Amino acid sequence: MPELDPVIHAESRLRAITTLNEVGERNRIAFTKLQKILDMTAGNLSTHLRKLEDAGYVTVTKTIEGRTPATYVAITPAGTAAYAAYRSALHQLLTTELTEKS
Amino acid sequence: MNSAKKATESSRQFDDEPPLDLNEALGVVAEAEKRARRELRGNGAWVYLLWALTWFLGFGTLHGSRNGWIPVEPSTALVLFGLLVAAGVGATIVIFGRQSRGIRGHSTFIGGFYALAWILGFAVMGVLSSAIGVAVEGFWLRGMLINGIAILIVGLLYITGGTTFNDVVQVVMGVWFLVVDIASIIAGPEHFLTVFFIFGSGGFFVGAAVQALRQRRGPVNA
Numbered sequence: 001m002p003e004l005d006p007v008i009h010a011e012s013r014l015r016a017i018t019t020l021n022e023v024g025e026r027n028r029i030a031f032t033k034l035q036k037i038l039d040m041t042a043g044n045l046s047t048h049l050r051k052l053e054d055a056g057y058v059t060v061t062k063t064i065e066g067r068t069p070a071t072y073v074a075i076t077p078a079g080t081a082a083y084a085a086y087r088s089a090l091h092q093l094l095t096t097e098l099t100e101k102s
Numbered sequence: 103m104n105s106a107k108k109a110t111e112s113s114r115q116f117d118d119e120p121p122l123d124l125n126e127a128l129g130v131v132a133e134a135e136k137r138a139r140r141e142l143r144g145n146g147a148w149v150y151l152l153w154a155l156t157w158f159l160g161f162g163t164l165h166g167s168r169n170g171w172i173p174v175e176p177s178t179a180l181v182l183f184g185l186l187v188a189a190g191v192g193a194t195i196v197i198f199g200r201q202s203r204g205i206r207g208h209s210t211f212i213g214g215f216y217a218l219a220w221i222l223g224f225a226v227m228g229v230l231s232s233a234i235g236v237a238v239e240g241f242w243l244r245g246m247l248i249n250g251i252a253i254l255i256v257g258l259l260y261i262t263g264g265t266t267f268n269d270v271v272q273v274v275m276g277v278w279f280l281v282v283d284i285a286s287i288i289a290g291p292e293h294f295l296t297v298f299f300i301f302g303s304g305g306f307f308v309g310a311a312v313q314a315l316r317q318r319r320g321p322v323n324a
Contacts, residue, residue, distance in 0.1 A: 004127075010122060011120075011122055012119060014122070014130050014134070015133075018131050018135055019134055019138040022135060022142055023142065024207075024208070024209070027207035027209050028206050030206075032204065033141075033204030036141075087131070090124065090127055094124050094125070
């Protein structure tokens with residue numbers, strides 16, 4: 001039976017990593033834009049990103065654009081692999097659940 | 103304890119979010135993907151609809167003027183067409199500018215050079231149009247040739263864009279515009295506007311409808 005990654009299997013982090021997976025490994029997204037897409041508070045998003053960062057699934061970089069500090073977030077190759085494994089496990093578990101019900 | 107429950111228990115050690123069952127997780131993934139695609143890739147259907155209306159009104163005015171159906175001189179209709187296209191270009195730049203804001207990396211590189219290809223393509227077309235304007239006397243023959251070059255660029259760049267951004271609708275539209283371009287040239291200076299008015303703007307309307315349906319359907323699988 002496949003296991004669901006507990007770092008990903010929580011609504012806020014699942015939404016965050018799904019969005020970052022769409023942004024792609026070769027891109028990074030401004031924290032403010034990510035926050036807008038996810039409709040989360042800055043504090044809440046930071047908390048969940050830190051958990052994903054601790055697991056090595058995302059990187060958070062701070063930079064200066066003009067005179068304004070900006071934070072960018074990107075999914076790592078490990079994050080992409082973990083997300084793909086999570087999706088696969090979810091699919092398998094749902095299929096098993098359906099088979100058991102029928 | 104099954105793995106879904108185990109994962110739920112483990113995720114609760116990380117925070118106090120309510121437990122997520124399998125179907126809820128699938129729903130979260132589908133919704134997040136749909137929203138991310140809409141925010142990151144923009145609403146292609148609106149862009150196609152914008153250009154459908156631009157071509158419908160622009161080619162329609164020229165077509166009506168050509169056949170004497172509307173009391174507008176061909177030169178005035180041409181100016182109106184130019185203004186409509188300029189407005190369409192401006193609106194498209196605003197839409198794609200908003201969509202790409204806040205994203206850095208490979209897609210910025212690709213998007214930047216794709217935009218540059220459009221600019222360079224139409225710069226070449228501008229120079230060629232001047233040469234055609236000097237060399238060709240007939241107003242409608244000139245229009246057909248210049249339009250033929252412009253649509254060649256549009257068709258090729260739609261195919262390029264579709265393959266680059268993995269958008270099959272855009273590829274099909276590019277192919278369609280090239281087919282319509284060939285048909286319009288075969289139809290000749292008398293009828294090329296009729297072909298574009300019907301099949302050019304029609305292609306954009308169909309493309310907008312198909313894209314809207316695809317966006318509404320969104321991802322459904324785990």
